[in-house]
Amino acid sequence: MKVIALRNRCIASGACVLAAKEVFDQRESDGVVEILQERPSLDLLKKVQQAVAACPSQVFVVEEEDNLSELTLITNDEDM
Amino acid sequence: MRHLNKIVIIGAGAAGLTTAETLRRLGFGGTIMMVNAEQALPYDRPPLSKQVLAGIWTPEKVCLRSPAALEKLALDWFDGVEATHLDVSGHRVDLSNGQCLEFDAAVIATGLMPRFLSSGYQLQGVFVLRTLDDALALRQALGAGKHLVVVGGGFLGLEVAATAQQLGLEVDVIEPLPTCLEGPLGRAIGERIMHMQTTHGVRLHNGVGVRRLIGNQEQDNGGAVRAVELEDGSRLSADVVLVAIGAHPSVGWLQGSGLTLQNGIVCNAFCEAAPDIYAAGDVANWYHPHLKRHVRLEHRMNATEQGQAVARNILGERQPFAPVPFFWSDQFGVKVQMYGIASRGAELRIIEGALHEDRFVAAYYEDGERLVAVLGWNSPKQLLSYRQQLLVAYTPPQEANTVLEQQKISGVL
Numbered sequence: 001m002k003v004i005a006l007r008n009r010c011i012a013s014g015a016c017v018l019a020a021k022e023v024f025d026q027r028e029s030d031g032v033v034e035i036l037q038e039r040p041s042l043d044l045l046k047k048v049q050q051a052v053a054a055c056p057s058q059v060f061v062v063e064e065e066d067n068l069s070e071l072t073l074i075t076n077d078e079d080m
Numbered sequence: 081m082r083h084l085n086k087i088v089i090i091g092a093g094a095a096g097l098t099t100a101e102t103l104r105r106l107g108f109g110g111t112i113m114m115v116n117a118e119q120a121l122p123y124d125r126p127p128l129s130k131q132v133l134a135g136i137w138t139p140e141k142v143c144l145r146s147p148a149a150l151e152k153l154a155l156d157w158f159d160g161v162e163a164t165h166l167d168v169s170g171h172r173v174d175l176s177n178g179q180c181l182e183f184d185a186a187v188i189a190t191g192l193m194p195r196f197l198s199s200g201y202q203l204q205g206v207f208v209l210r211t212l213d214d215a216l217a218l219r220q221a222l223g224a225g226k227h228l229v230v231v232g233g234g235f236l237g238l239e240v241a242a243t244a245q246q247l248g249l250e251v252d253v254i255e256p257l258p259t260c261l262e263g264p265l266g267r268a269i270g271e272r273i274m275h276m277q278t279t280h281g282v283r284l285h286n287g288v289g290v291r292r293l294i295g296n297q298e299q300d301n302g303g304a305v306r307a308v309e310l311e312d313g314s315r316l317s318a319d320v321v322l323v324a325i326g327a328h329p330s331v332g333w334l335q336g337s338g339l340t341l342q343n344g345i346v347c348n349a350f351c352e353a354a355p356d357i358y359a360a361g362d363v364a365n366w367y368h369p370h371l372k373r374h375v376r377l378e379h380r381m382n383a384t385e386q387g388q389a390v391a392r393n394i395l396g397e398r399q400p401f402a403p404v405p406f407f408w409s410d411q412f413g414v415k416v417q418m419y420g421i422a423s424r425g426a427e428l429r430i431i432e433g434a435l436h437e438d439r440f441v442a443a444y445y446e447d448g449e450r451l452v453a454v455l456g457w458n459s460p461k462q463l464l465s466y467r468q469q470l471l472v473a474y475t476p477p478q479e480a481n482t483v484l485e486q487q488k489i490s491g492v493l
Contacts, residue, residue: 011126011408012415012460013381014467031415031460053101053388056094056380058124058144065152 001045002063003052005033005075015054020047023073033059035073045071084184085110087394088173090163091189091330092116094124094380095361097144098387099187104153106395113156113181115163115173117190120212121150126380128215129239130410134247135219139212163190166337168354185394188334188345188359189387192327192378197231200293204304206321209236221320222247229253229308229318231290233260235409237324238273241282242411244320251282252316254308256289265418266428269442269455272435273411280412288312293321327378329363344376349400350393351386358394360386369400370474371421379407404467404474417460419467420444420453432462441466 012031016024022044025034040048045068052060064070087103089096092114100112116122123142131137145153158175165174166186173181194208205225207218218240222228228244230237233255245251253260259270260277274284289311297303307315329344339353340346344365347353351366359366361383365376382405389401408417422428422444431454433440441462444453451470456463 011410013406013408013417014460014464015381017464018467026461026464028461030458031464049105053098053105054384056384057126061146062149 001048001065001067001071003048003071003073004061004063005035005059005073006061006079007032007059007075007077008079009057009059011057013056015056016051016059019051019054020044023048024051033075035075038073040071040073042069042071048073084108084394086113086181086183087111087185087187088113088115088181088183089187089189090115090173091187091191091361091363092118092122093189093191093361094122094144094383095191095387096187096189097122098384099189099360099391100153100155101145102388102391103394106391108391108395110184111156112153113158113183115158115161115175115181117160117162118211119160121145121147123212124380125210128212129209129236130243132212132215133219133222133240133243135223139216142212162333164333166334166339166357168338168357171356183356185356186358187390187394188353188357188363189361189383190330190333190363192362193330194323195326195328197290197293197323197325200305200321200323202302203293203295203321205319206293206305206323208323209240210327218320218322222249225249225320227252227318228320228322229316230322230324231308232324232326233257233284233286234324234326235261237322238277239409239411240322240324241277242280245280245282246412249320252285252308252318253277253282254285254288254290254310254316256287258287260284260286263424264422265416265455266422266424266426266444268428268435269416269457272457273416276412276414285310285316327362329365329376331363343374346374349402350398351390351401352393358390360390366401368402370402375405375421377405377407379405381406402474404470414438415458415460416455417463418453418455419463420451420470420473422453422455426452431466432459433457 010032122144161175161177194210227250230253233253241251261270291309291311294307295303296306307317344363345353345359347366349367349369351358362378368375385403426444431443439458442455446452454466
């Protein structure tokens with residue numbers, strides 16, 4: 001599963017951090033999402049899925065959703 | 081386990097869609113029927129007063145999920161139709177197109193209807209803002225307009241005021257209360273927001289109501305709006321007017337259904353309004369087991385959290401829904417965020433920075449030392465760390481096991 005964080009959409013709610021603090025953090029200056037681990041352990045898959053679902057501003061786009069043998073997170077600062 | 085094959089979700093906004101998505105994520109493979117009063121794909125509302133109105137986002141950017149993601153959820157859509165009657169014991173809902181849907185469980189997520197002034201809506205240039213269509217129409221009017229008058233200085237009114245001011249319009253805001261947002265934020269923060277608005281050139285008129293909207297064809301009270309008359313007799317010229325005086329839950333269709341309707345749909349702590357009938361989002365007035373009272377929240381975050389909770393409870397988890405409320409507002413690049421609920425009269429203390437600075441964190445206390453809410457002003461990350469302290473107030477009280485409490489939590493009202 002690949003999770004892309006469209007950071008231009010982020011409203012800094014911190015919902016992803018509450019769901020998966022091992023994987024997500026917030027920028028000190030404006031609270032926008034930061035990714036701490038680009039390839040987290042698969043043990044964190046459920047937490048990452050909950051973070052994706054909890055976001056109130058649809059920051060996360062999920063690709064290859066059915067491939068649960070890999071977990072990759074990347075940021076995208078261009079698109080919304 | 082009881083038979084659960086058909087679930088109907090009435091309302092396709094954030095709460096309704098989240099419920100559907102969570103049901104699928106948790107493995108529900110039965111039928112999910114979505115009753116969507118609009119023709120548009122499910123979309124998000126917070127950007128309507130900001131990015132959409134400013135023209136920064138095209139309308140498709142507010143879609144909650146891509147068409148491909150929606151397809152994958154395999155939902156049965158009923159677009160452009162409304163629910164007209166709910167048969168609680170018969171487990172059926174009638175639709176405006178004449179269809180009748182039978183269900184094993186129902187979720188009511190019909191959201192809000194904007195409140196209207198008693199008159200003036202026949203005039204061109206007078207708007208409310210709730211739907212995507214409302215936002216696009218208002219955006220077009222702001223593009224051609226010079227002078228916006230906003231009736232109502234709440235979150236929506238002030239966000240639109242900020243957007244319009246940044247688009248180059250003259251903006252007046254009329255608010256009957258002496259301080260904007262004093263209810264949710266307290267006087268000091270309300271005044272801080274007013275100061276920010278006026279510093280950017282928005283003219284605030286507090287402590288006065290609106291008498292009427294005046295058109296340019298005064299004899300027949302028609303044409304386009306040209307002014308707003310206040311209760312003190314003064315007039316503000318306007319070519320665009322936004323009426324943002326709050327909203328009420330869309331529950332008119334449930335009159336006579338037997339559900340308890342009081343400030344929305346009254347629910348127990350599991351968000352159940354009756355056996356197998358749940359409510360989520362802006363319409364749900366549910367019993368918050370830690371606050372020990374019924375609460376109805378018009379917050380975007382609550383739509384998601386309550387949709388998830390309802391889905392889990394439908395599937396048998398039966399967990400009381402006890403979130404820490406959260407909302408945000410963006411105005412002139414300032415991000416105001418709050419966790420918790422501050423009652424009127426809560427004591428405000430600035431715990432980081434200072435009230436006049438560009439960043440600060442404030443805490444609200446009741447009865448002396450009980451922390452009930454925290455507010456961040458351009459301080460999202462800092463605020464999250466204070467949320468932890470607030471959790472104490474949202475931890476299940478041991479005495480919740482008393483008989484009375486149990487009845488309130490699980491009793492269907």
